[in-house]
Amino acid sequence: MLLPDYYEFCCRVKIVAGHDALEKIPDLLIERGAKKPLVITDKGVAGAGLIDIVSRALGDRVQADLIADDVPPDSDLRVVNRLARLYRDNACDAIIAVGGGSVMDTAKGINIVVSENAEDLMAFSGVGALKRPLKPLVAVPTTAGTGSEVTQVAVIKDHEKHLKMAFGSYFLLPDISILDSRMTLTMPPFITAMTGMDAMSHAVEAYYCLQKNPLSDAHALSAVGMIYRHLPLVVKNPDDREGRLAMAVAACLAGIAFSNSMVGLVHNLGHATGSVCGVPHGLCMAILLPYGLEYNLHKMADVMAELLLPMAGEQVYLATPAEQRAQKVVSLIRGLNEDLHAITGGRHARCLQEIKDREGKPSVPRDVLPQIAAAALLDGASIYNPEDTDYEDNLMVLEAAWEGKPLDRSRVKKG
Amino acid sequence: MNSAAVFDFTCPVKTNSGNKALEHLPVELAGLNAVNPLIVANARAVGPKAVRTLMNAFGDSKMTLGLFEGVTEAADLGVVDHLKNICLEKKYDAFIALGGGKAADVAKVLNLAVSLKTPDARQLSPKTPVRKRLLPLVVVPTAGADGLETSGFAHLNRMIFSSEFLAPGLAVLDSRLARARKGILMAATGLAALGRAVESHVSADRNPFQKAYSFAAVRFVRENLPAAVADPGNKKAALAVLNAAAMSGCAFSNAASGRLHKLGQVFYELLGIPQGVIMGMCLSRVLEDGFREGSCDPAALLQPLAGDDAFARTPAGKRAEAALALLNRFLEELRGALGKDLPKSLSEAGVSGYRKEEILDVLGKDEDGHYLRGVVEGMAGGKRERKG
Amino acid sequence: MSIIKDVQSGKKPLKRAYVAIFLWFTGRAIQAAAKVDSEVKKEFEKLPEDFTFSLGCLPCGPWMVVGREKGVVKYLGGDSRGRPVQVRLAIKSLDAGFLILSFQESTALATARNRLITDGEIPQALAIIRILDIVEVYLLPKLIASLAVKRYPSWWSFGRKLGGRIGVYTRTLLGI
Numbered sequence: 020m021l022l023p024d025y026y027e028f029c030c031r032v033k034i035v036a037g038h039d040a041l042e043k044i045p046d047l048l049i050e051r052g053a054k055k056p057l058v059i060t061d062k063g064v065a066g067a068g069l070i071d072i073v074s075r076a077l078g079d080r081v082q083a084d085l086i087a088d089d090v091p092p093d094s095d096l097r098v099v100n101r102l103a104r105l106y107r108d109n110a111c112d113a114i115i116a117v118g119g120g121s122v123m124d125t126a127k128g129i130n131i132v133v134s135e136n137a138e139d140l141m142a143f144s145g146v147g148a149l150k151r152p153l154k155p156l157v158a159v160p161t162t163a164g165t166g167s168e169v170t171q172v173a174v175i176k177d178h179e180k181h182l183k184m185a186f187g188s189y190f191l192l193p194d195i196s197i198l199d200s201r202m203t204l205t206m207p208p209f210i211t212a213m214t215g216m217d218a219m220s221h222a223v224e225a226y227y228c229l230q231k232n233p234l235s236d237a238h239a240l241s242a243v244g245m246i247y248r249h250l251p252l253v254v255k256n257p258d259d260r261e262g263r264l265a266m267a268v269a270a271c272l273a274g275i276a277f278s279n280s281m282v283g284l285v286h287n288l289g290h291a292t293g294s295v296c297g298v299p300h301g302l303c304m305a306i307l308l309p310y311g312l313e314y315n316l317h318k319m320a321d322v323m324a325e326l327l328l329p330m331a332g333e334q335v336y337l338a339t340p341a342e343q344r345a346q347k348v349v350s351l352i353r354g355l356n357e358d359l360h361a362i363t364g365g366r367h368a369r370c371l372q373e374i375k376d377r378e379g380k381p382s383v384p385r386d387v388l389p390q391i392a393a394a395a396l397l398d399g400a401s402i403y404n405p406e407d408t409d410y411e412d413n414l415m416v417l418e419a420a421w422e423g424k425p426l427d428r429s430r431v432k433k434g
Numbered sequence: 435m436n437s438a439a440v441f442d443f444t445c446p447v448k449t450n451s452g453n454k455a456l457e458h459l460p461v462e463l464a465g466l467n468a469v470n471p472l473i474v475a476n477a478r479a480v481g482p483k484a485v486r487t488l489m490n491a492f493g494d495s496k497m498t499l500g501l502f503e504g505v506t507e508a509a510d511l512g513v514v515d516h517l518k519n520i521c522l523e524k525k526y527d528a529f530i531a532l533g534g535g536k537a538a539d540v541a542k543v544l545n546l547a548v549s550l551k552t553p554d555a556r557q558l559s560p561k562t563p564v565r566k567r568l569l570p571l572v573v574v575p576t577a578g579a580d581g582l583e584t585s586g587f588a589h590l591n592r593m594i595f596s597s598e599f600l601a602p603g604l605a606v607l608d609s610r611l612a613r614a615r616k617g618i619l620m621a622a623t624g625l626a627a628l629g630r631a632v633e634s635h636v637s638a639d640r641n642p643f644q645k646a647y648s649f650a651a652v653r654f655v656r657e658n659l660p661a662a663v664a665d666p667g668n669k670k671a672a673l674a675v676l677n678a679a680a681m682s683g684c685a686f687s688n689a690a691s692g693r694l695h696k697l698g699q700v701f702y703e704l705l706g707i708p709q710g711v712i713m714g715m716c717l718s719r720v721l722e723d724g725f726r727e728g729s730c731d732p733a734a735l736l737q738p739l740a741g742d743d744a745f746a747r748t749p750a751g752k753r754a755e756a757a758l759a760l761l762n763r764f765l766e767e768l769r770g771a772l773g774k775d776l777p778k779s780l781s782e783a784g785v786s787g788y789r790k791e792e793i794l795d796v797l798g799k800d801e802d803g804h805y806l807r808g809v810v811e812g813m814a815g816g817k818r819e820r821k822g
Numbered sequence: 823m824s825i826i827k828d829v830q831s832g833k834k835p836l837k838r839a840y841v842a843i844f845l846w847f848t849g850r851a852i853q854a855a856a857k858v859d860s861e862v863k864k865e866f867e868k869l870p871e872d873f874t875f876s877l878g879c880l881p882c883g884p885w886m887v888v889g890r891e892k893g894v895v896k897y898l899g900g901d902s903r904g905r906p907v908q909v910r911l912a913i914k915s916l917d918a919g920f921l922i923l924s925f926q927e928s929t930a931l932a933t934a935r936n937r938l939i940t941d942g943e944i945p946q947a948l949a950i951i952r953i954l955d956i957v958e959v960y961l962l963p964k965l966i967a968s969l970a971v972k973r974y975p976s977w978w979s980f981g982r983k984l985g986g987r988i989g990v991y992t993r994t995l996l997g998i
């Protein structure tokens with residue numbers, strides 16, 4: 020295990036996990052002096068009946084009947100301000116966020132506004148603008164993937180001014196994250212597959228990107244093993260409670276790993292593909308992950324090789340010569356995507372050209388690849404990728420991922 | 435993962451480790467809204483050079499620092515009360531504990547007293563409710579740290595204060611402070627880290643989050659302690675051992691206090707013997723007994739101890755024995771390298787029969803007292819045979 | 823006498839001077855590279871007309887400020903003089919600044935090691951980092967530059983390297 024010359028690691032979130040972890044929330048809130056949380060979520064989560072489960076679990080020891088279930092998937096400053104007003108008008112003293120990335124980001128934004136008594140959220144953007152703890156925030160993730168229940172960043176858009184504001188502070192970390200198997204039990208197989216692959220990409224990228232450190236490594240290794248084992252099982256068998264809990268825990272471990280070690284090319288291109296074509300993040304991650312490994316392989320082969328044991332187990336590990344282990348990891352991830360493709364009846368796309376929208380039209384036509392490659396230059400994840408990337412590099416990777424062919428590694432520019 | 439029950443995990447400590455880590459302190463403190471920190475140190479234990487290194491790290495920051503160098507092994511709540519009054523008057527807004535042991539204990543309880551504005555700190559007890567966040571606390575462990583610095587525990591006046599709010603918000607591990615003058619100091623730090631990490635790693639109720647910390651701690655000790663002991667000037671190895679200690683404290687805060695910890699603690703509190711020395715003495719015995727009783731799972735240790743290749747080559751059914759054998763060999767080699775410096779028994783550690791009785795008395799009050807007393811008897815040394 | 827001593831933090835004049843000189847040098851080099859290198863020029867042209875960025879050390883400096891004035895890239899000294907700064911690259915301490923500017927730690931590595939805080943819009947900050955990378959390749963001998971950047975551009979033509987290097991050097995020193 021390598022000790023970098025210098026590293027930082029932080030995850031202050033209290034993690035509570037189990038089949039009935041939600042029931043612990045009242046005690047945890049009371050311990051922190053809160054009795055009246057504002058529950059925020061989105062229509063999808065509420066429609067799936069998850070808020071009913073949360074409400075029942077909260078019982079009557081705290082007053083949690085104020086529920087805002089209309090956070091849009093593409094939340095923005097207006098939503099943050101409106102819900103912050105709701106919070107203040109009702110003298111709430113904590114926030115419970117139930118949902119995925121958009122709900123978590125919105126909750127973090129509300130928390131800044133109500134804790135700092137801010138009129139203008141913008142004044143707190145950037146890194147280090149927050150100097151003290153905010154109100155208690157309880158995160159209840161409903162997808163086992165994003166890891167946003169343990170990240171210290173929030174991105175909030177201002178649709179009117181066409182701005183995307185990033186906030187970064189350890190004070191944005193939720194106080195408590197609740198990992199409860201009931202929250203993911205009804206997630207449809209193809210969404211389970213792609214959010215699970217998002218978590219996998221967090222763990223794998225965290226393990227080979229530049230900010231890796233012994234603690235992010237330990238979290239990543241354990242996440243990779245759990246996801247590789249459990250993901251195909253829960254996709255095949257959605258009612259598998261143990262598998263669901265394991266995936267929630269693994270996604271959280273992966274979230275801790277990547278928020279401390281950052282992500283690279285896979286997320287860089289994935290963010291760009293998402294914003295140009297509007298395709299789901301997890302699907303991009305699943306498709307691009309093998310390419311991120313291949314692109315950086317000449318620099319990080321030894322490190323990538325260490326992922327083989329947790330993924331494939333002792334037999335495969337021993338049977339694979341040391342110098343082929345990194346390559347084996349790549350093919351196992353491709354194999355996992357193939358399996359997920361088969362189990363979901365083809366809904367889990369294996370390459371960019373297979374992604375279809377609701378009408379069955381291809382979401383990523385080949386001629387937008389240059390646009391994606393250019394958009395990727397504007398994304399921060401490139402900083403942490405082991406190998407440098409420029410426009411041509413991005414395009415080369417995207418073209419291979421579009422066709423679904425392994426990357427021709429002889430074409431990767433090496434310094 | 436024991437999924438039948440709900441488990442939880444917290445590690446409030448941020449880690450900054452490595453080259454020039456101390457120099458980031460002004461920025462870290464500013465981020466916590468603190469501008470006027472008080473440094474709490476046992477200058478005799480850490481030496482004047484460590485104090486100077488820490489003070490110099492603030493160079494060019496235009497800050498004013500309070501410095502209390504007078505922590506001793508005898509520090510108690512009386513000292514805390516005295517310090518608290520000065521702190522409230524001078525409005526220190528953060529605490530930095532330099533060095534392990536009592537300096538960290540005093541800083542934690544002082545932070546509690548100042549944050550709660552306790553009228554008389556001598557009245558503080560483990561029952562004092564701690565519900566809110568305290569002022570920012572930074573620990574700067576030096577060679578000779580025991581790992582408890584990063585935990586939510588503080589030992590003072592023979593009382594154990596425990597709360598996640600007592601744990602520091604930041605641990606700064608700097609290469610310049612990691613080096614020890616003598617190999618035995620490094621060994622004591624490493625063995626204390628190993629003891630607590632192992633105990634947490636094999637316990638039945640461990641969870642994956644805690645395991646990340648204990649895994650990394652065990653592997654770091656295994657990979658770096660021999661080098662750090664052989665050459666106390668080896669910065670990189672020493673820093674890795676210090677990292678292991680910090681990680682072990684985080685894992686330990688989330689585990690039930692185990693037998694090794696209890697044994698290490700009682701000898702340290704009563705006789706001032708470094709915890710790692712005692713834990714090293716009884717590590718194998720406690721693990722073997724736990725394995726036999728079925729209360730712990732040493733097989734989990736094989737991967738961090740042996741490395742990936744050896745782990746993969748060992749069949750599942752043989753892993754516990756293999757891990758125990760490896761651990762024994764590791765400890766033997768350490769004893770070989772340190773010779774007389776690392777006592778193998780209580781008599782070698784200079785514990786007289788009379789002091790041993792005192793220890794046995796205290797342990798007798800523990801719920802696990804019968805067992806712990808047996809272990810201490812077995813550690814006595816001389817001709818006595820170890821029995822299973 | 824109180825058992826607590828209050829101590830003023832000291833000063834580090836030598837390190838400070840070294841960092842200040844290298845920041846000055848880097849600032850002038852960016853100004854020069856913006857004239858000589860087409861890629862640096864292109865990067866700047868994509869930024870707003872009055873774009874200003876700063877690079878320096880927390881908590882008390884030194885800093886260097888570079889900005890566009892009517893489209894022309896200029897080194898603006900060690901102080902933004904009230905100009906709004908769109909991107910701020912802040913090194914967490916003077917000592918870390920010394921590590922970076924004495925090339926013991928590359929910019930990429932310093933970022934990876936969490937020593938650099940980037941404030942401002944991400945696309946603009948990334949452009950600045952790319953510019954710094956190119957300038958480092960010009961200013962430093964290959965051996966040192968290949969430590970400072972992730973991938974030493976071995977595919978640049980010899981002409982770009984040599985011609986560019988001479989241009990950047992003379993302009994840096996003459997301040998044109």
Ligand SMILES: [Fe+2]
Pocket residue numbers: 165217220221286300304
């Ligand atoms: Fe992601």
